[in-house]
Amino acid sequence: MNTHDLTLLTDLYQLTMMNGYLKNGKEKDIAVFDLFFRRNSVITYSVAAGLEQAVDYIRNIRFTDNDIEYLRSLGLFDEEFLEYLRGFRFTGDVYAVPEGTIVFPEEPIVTVRAPLCEAQLLETALLNIVNHQTLIATKSAKVAYAAQGDTVMEFGLRRAQGPDAGVYGARASVIGGCRSTSDVLAGKLFGIPVAGTHAHSWVMNFPSEYEAFLAYAKLFPDACLLLVDTYDTLRSGVPNAIKVFDILRKEGHEPKGIRLDSGDLAYLSKRAREMLDEAGYPDAIICASGDLDEYLISSLKNQGAKIDLWGVGTKLITSSDMPALGGVYKLSALYPKEGGEIPKIKLSDNSDKITNPAFKDVYRIYDNKTGKAEADLIVVRGETIDESEPLTVFHPKETWKRTTFTDYTVRPLTVKIIENGKQVCKLPSLKEISAYAEREKETFWDEYKRLDNPHVYKVDLSQKLYDIKNRLISEIRGENG
Numbered sequence: 142m143n144t145h146d147l148t149l150l151t152d153l154y155q156l157t158m159m160n161g162y163l164k165n166g167k168e169k170d171i172a173v174f175d176l177f178f179r180r181n182s183v184i185t186y187s188v189a190a191g192l193e194q195a196v197d198y199i200r201n202i203r204f205t206d207n208d209i210e211y212l213r214s215l216g217l218f219d220e221e222f223l224e225y226l227r228g229f230r231f232t233g234d235v236y237a238v239p240e241g242t243i244v245f246p247e248e249p250i251v252t253v254r255a256p257l258c259e260a261q262l263l264e265t266a267l268l269n270i271v272n273h274q275t276l277i278a279t280k281s282a283k284v285a286y287a288a289q290g291d292t293v294m295e296f297g298l299r300r301a302q303g304p305d306a307g308v309y310g311a312r313a314s315v316i317g318g319c320r321s322t323s324d325v326l327a328g329k330l331f332g333i334p335v336a337g338t339h340a341h342s343w344v345m346n347f348p349s350e351y352e353a354f355l356a357y358a359k360l361f362p363d364a365c366l367l368l369v370d371t372y373d374t375l376r377s378g379v380p381n382a383i384k385v386f387d388i389l390r391k392e393g394h395e396p397k398g399i400r401l402d403s404g405d406l407a408y409l410s411k412r413a414r415e416m417l418d419e420a421g422y423p424d425a426i427i428c429a430s431g432d433l434d435e436y437l438i439s440s441l442k443n444q445g446a447k448i449d450l451w452g453v454g455t456k457l458i459t460s461s462d463m464p465a466l467g468g469v470y471k472l473s474a475l476y477p478k479e480g481g482e483i484p485k486i487k488l489s490d491n492s493d494k495i496t497n498p499a500f501k502d503v504y505r506i507y508d509n510k511t512g513k514a515e516a517d518l519i520v521v522r523g524e525t526i527d528e529s530e531p532l533t534v535f536h537p538k539e540t541w542k543r544t545t546f547t548d549y550t551v552r553p554l555t556v557k558i559i560e561n562g563k564q565v566c567k568l569p570s571l572k573e574i575s576a577y578a579e580r581e582k583e584t585f586w587d588e589y590k591r592l593d594n595p596h597v598y599k600v601d602l603s604q605k606l607y608d609i610k611n612r613l614i615s616e617i618r619g620e621n622g
Contacts, residue, residue, distance in 0.1 A: 151265040159258040171476035172257045180246035183463040190313045191274030235559035241578030264470040274313035276466040281317025287435035295322040297458025344371040354385040362394040398426035407444040414447035486613045503554040516599035534601040
């Protein structure tokens with residue numbers, strides 16, 4: 142599970158375009174590309190993730206002899222281009238928001254400034270890596286929000302779309318808010334705590350449920366959490382668990398609890414809680430699993446379910462209600478070798494698909510009284526904000542919507558990660574990323590994080606960027622009649 146051999150993880154048209162740039166003498170023109178996602182009805186904010194793997198991929202791009210031979214066999218490329226690829230190394234700059242940062246539609250998550258061929262090649266792999274992990278981290282954040290502080294475990298490996306999706310999805314889920322994973326390989330690779338109990342098949346392999354529970358308890362006397370719904374949760378599962386717990390206690394051990402994996406989890410958990418309390422086990426936890434997502438967890442919470450620990454699998458690891466983030470990688474500026482900067486824009490009849498031009502920064506505006514994030518401002522790179530002066534931001538489409546901040550602090554979101562092909566920023570550990578993500582979430586009002594009809598967070602353009610965008614639109618529309 143590494144990103145050292147992903148050079149050919151690209152769409153063919155990236156290579157054909159690179160070939161064309163080389164033939165037209167444009168390979169040394171400097172290009173700026175932004176990776177961002179567009180607004181949609183499901184994801185209004187995201188938790189940025191995948192940067193560590195993206196950086197590892199960029200630093201290790203190498204076309205091997207075997208790669209060159211394969212490309213030669215396609216019959217598309219001449220020897221000049223193949224020799225160019227043989228010596229290919231990334232020599233540009235990469236800027237990104239730190240993993241765990243809350244990001245919004247249209248905001249650059251990653252910005253690449255590099256010679257045109259180099260920047261072009263990165264598109265497919267960066268989208269693959271960042272789209273997936275950001276998607277799963279976002280889903281995890283919503284699940285954790287619904288759990289209201291309860292511990293959430295990631296249980297999705299067997300339902301993930303392949304080994305990579307399972308392993309890197311587990312990593313992303315921890316960034317979003319999960320505290321452990323069932324995936325042992327992810328635990329080894331990323332230092333994630335691993336968690337799990339036993340399956341229904343364990344119970345079915347013994348003559349009786351009681352004997353299965355007792356055998357498991359003897360194996361793990363200090364970590365005994367029993368799955369109680371194989372036959373009948375309330376008539377046999379919980380009573381047999383209590384019998385085994387009594388034996389553990391006599392031997393000097395305290396049971397961990399029980400797990401429910403099916404049925405009416407609200408009713409069963411409340412009744413099981415009563416039974417455990419009456420038997421003298423008020424500290425025994427109740428874990429729930431079984432096709433959970435943020436909406437079902439929220440509903441169970443509202444019903445007063447007595448669940449302490451949530452194991453979330455399929456709907457988390459596949460982000461079932463939105464299986465793709467929809468991130469894009471768009472050209473925003475060119476610096477030809479003759480000199481000068483040329484802002485670039487993509488137009489569309491759909492206004493949401495019109496891109497923001499120029500080489501950009503993003504600032505987050507915080508209210509000094511509350512410490513809460515109030516708006517983000519996308520600016521032309523190099524623009525500064527004087528915090529001693531009032532700051533007015535406006536909606537980029539409905540410009541009459543304006544807000545003025547007087548007592549505020551701004552924070553630049555993007556960090557330079559790679560300069561001239563060399564990594565210049567130490568990346569944090571997964572534990573540090575997870576802690577940072579929790580702090581990030583705390584700076585946003587619940588109105589922006591709620592599951593249903595969340596309030597729309599302000600993401601506005603500076604006056605300078607707004608003017609550049611409208612000038613380009615007018616010029617292009619004028620040229621095309």
